[in-house]
Amino acid sequence: xxxxxxxxxxxxxxxxxxxxxxxxxxxxxxxxxxxxxxxxxxxxxxxxxxxxxxxxxxxxxxxxxxxxxxxxxxxxxxxxxxxxxxxxxxxxxxxxxxxxxxxxxxxxxxxxxxxxxxxxxxxxxxxxxxxxxxxxxxxxxxxxxxxxxxxxxxxxxxxxxxxxx
Amino acid sequence: xxxxxxxxxxxxxxxxxxxxxxxxxxxxxxxxxxxxxxxxxxxxxxxxxxxxxxxxxxxxxxxxxxxxxxxxxxxxxxxxxxxxxxxxxxxxxxxxxxxxxxxxxxxxxxxxxxxxxxxxxxxxxxxxxxxxxxxxxxxxxxxxxxxxxxxxxxxxxxxxxxxxx
Numbered sequence: 462x463x464x465x466x467x468x469x470x471x472x473x474x475x476x477x478x479x480x481x482x483x484x485x486x487x488x489x490x491x492x493x494x495x496x497x498x499x500x501x502x503x504x505x506x507x508x509x510x511x512x513x514x515x516x517x518x519x520x521x522x523x524x525x526x527x528x529x530x531x532x533x534x535x536x537x538x539x540x541x542x543x544x545x546x547x548x549x550x551x552x553x554x555x556x557x558x559x560x561x562x563x564x565x566x567x568x569x570x571x572x573x574x575x576x577x578x579x580x581x582x583x584x585x586x587x588x589x590x591x592x593x594x595x596x597x598x599x600x601x602x603x604x605x606x607x608x609x610x611x612x613x614x615x616x617x618x619x620x621x622x623x624x625x626x
Numbered sequence: 627x628x629x630x631x632x633x634x635x636x637x638x639x640x641x642x643x644x645x646x647x648x649x650x651x652x653x654x655x656x657x658x659x660x661x662x663x664x665x666x667x668x669x670x671x672x673x674x675x676x677x678x679x680x681x682x683x684x685x686x687x688x689x690x691x692x693x694x695x696x697x698x699x700x701x702x703x704x705x706x707x708x709x710x711x712x713x714x715x716x717x718x719x720x721x722x723x724x725x726x727x728x729x730x731x732x733x734x735x736x737x738x739x740x741x742x743x744x745x746x747x748x749x750x751x752x753x754x755x756x757x758x759x760x761x762x763x764x765x766x767x768x769x770x771x772x773x774x775x776x777x778x779x780x781x782x783x784x785x786x787x788x789x790x791x
Contacts, residue, residue: 481703482703482709483703483712485650485698487652487661489658489659489660493654494694495654495692495694495695496652496654497696498650498652498663498696498697498698499698500698500700500714527659527660529659529660530660531652531662531663533663533664535665537703537704537705538646539704539705543743543745544648544667544743545667545742545745551663551664553660578710580710584710624682
């Protein structure tokens, strides 16, 4: 008997990604003993993840400096069946900056405006904001107690059941 | 003219702390370039913050090893007036483990059971879980655009308006 059903687990992963609007992030700080944390809206465009945060925040400077960061997508507290087991996925990702002159820049900004409202019109031309493409390298999805699964590669494919997260 | 009203800002801080049930956390990993992230329920007992996570999770092992971590308390996405400016506070904290024999152990476990339901009865005797007291050293509270405030000391006192977070 196994509880590993890749089709159902992939659907659960997509459900979580489609219902969450923001991503939490953490990057190694100048003080290597204490990371920097933050939150920002995320969109998926042509299968890739994008964020558009400002370097006025310490965690964004840390992330730009490191070229990679840890990310967490998590259901709201109010949506959790059990507060001890909020559905979530964490993944590590390399970060690729999309320049303002890149042909992807305007379409992805449009996707942010569609998904996350009129604030994008205000911040679109602010040069302290950076359009960053996340290139996941792997992670873990937790759907409940003893329901942790390994995620692999840029598409976060569900590959195995884990005993710990 | 100033928008710094310590009484109102302290009330906003307490409001955020009282409505959130969990805390996000991040600690420096073995790979110093990539932090470990996680989430866990939190209680306040006699003015102090406590968490009760399991060392089966990599971020908990990292936190126990470092003796300190970065924390984030954040309103639900569904509660946010603007998804670009979720109300939140981040703070760094030293971690003090409360042994199972300590006189505080049972009362704080009772506080978890009261606040977060019957799961505590299940995990209370599991020795992979650790009762940890958070001793904040400082942080930042964000209440909206251009509304970032410095938090200082173990009581997270609101001390000044910041230009960046």
